[in-house]
Amino acid sequence: MPFALTLVHLEEALQKPGCPICRLGDEAARRSVDGFLWENVNDPESRRPLQEAYGFCPEHTRLLVTTEMESSGVLLGVNLIYESLARQAMRDLQKGGSLQSAPRGVWGWLERFRRRPTTPPDAPTCPLCRVVEEVQANALITLLEDLTLHAEHARPLYLRADGVCLPHLRQALHLHTQRFPEATRFLREETARRLETLAAHMREYIRKQNWAYRDEAMSEEERVAWLRVLVFFTGYSAERLVRRIEPF
Ligand SMILES: [Zn+2]
Numbered sequence: 001m002p003f004a005l006t007l008v009h010l011e012e013a014l015q016k017p018g019c020p021i022c023r024l025g026d027e028a029a030r031r032s033v034d035g036f037l038w039e040n041v042n043d044p045e046s047r048r049p050l051q052e053a054y055g056f057c058p059e060h061t062r063l064l065v066t067t068e069m070e071s072s073g074v075l076l077g078v079n080l081i082y083e084s085l086a087r088q089a090m091r092d093l094q095k096g097g098s099l100q101s102a103p104r105g106v107w108g109w110l111e112r113f114r115r116r117p118t119t120p121p122d123a124p125t126c127p128l129c130r131v132v133e134e135v136q137a138n139a140l141i142t143l144l145e146d147l148t149l150h151a152e153h154a155r156p157l158y159l160r161a162d163g164v165c166l167p168h169l170r171q172a173l174h175l176h177t178q179r180f181p182e183a184t185r186f187l188r189e190e191t192a193r194r195l196e197t198l199a200a201h202m203r204e205y206i207r208k209q210n211w212a213y214r215d216e217a218m219s220e221e222e223r224v225a226w227l228r229v230l231v232f233f234t235g236y237s238a239e240r241l242v243r244r245i246e247p248f
């Protein structure tokens with residue numbers, strides 16, 4: 001994806017709620033699910049990652065189903081993909097396999113050879129999760145580039161945004177401190193400053209629950225500080241955090 005295009009998307013995401021990097025990953029999954037449903041269904045080469053992972057993760061399976069339900073109502077893609085996966089799982093079980101996700105071919109053979117029998121099987125990697133991870137890794141670099149190259153424009157934009165979540169801040173600090181020293185310092189200091197303010201508001205919220213201080217009014221900032229802290233820890237938008245949990 002060209003830099004300019006990613007930059008436009010990133011700056012749009014910064015103006016929406018929640019972690020912009022998480023949001024771009026989520027949007028990428030929604031875009032790519034169409035490819036799995038309609039374009040790659042009959043292409044054995046594109047289906048291989050799906051077979052190696054024994055399907056999508058639960059969250060992306062739901063995305064697959066709801067996308068097809070909303071677009072055509074006929075679940076042809078889901079039937080084609082999961083009939084093949086069901087058959088694959090059945091065959092592997094009949095052969096005495098343990099449904100362990102592993103790359104096939106020469107690399108798969110080497111991997112099995114290398115792995116000690118006591119090592120628990122790797123968690124299957126959902127192909128949509130891989131897309132999300134890749135897009136998020138690129139988006140994070142784009143953010144750091146933007147904060148470095150266009151600091152005068154990008155930093156005020158960032159200051160108004162919800163900002164990056166804990167996992168993405170961790171990723172930035174762990175992987176990119178050397179390449180983007182100023183941008184990572186900015187993120188570190190800005191996040192610490194926000195958390196300091198929010199923790200102070202939360203302490204006030206807690207204090208005012210005490211009967212002795214019942215006459216002191218609660219400010220709006222104190223009322224919602226916990227939500228903004230949770231946005232940081234999860235990457236979710238505030239709206240998503242308080243949405244009712246659906247029944248299983
Ligand atoms: Zn995030």
Ligand SMILES: [Zn+2]
Pocket residue numbers: 056057058059060126127128129130
């Ligand atoms: Zn997934």
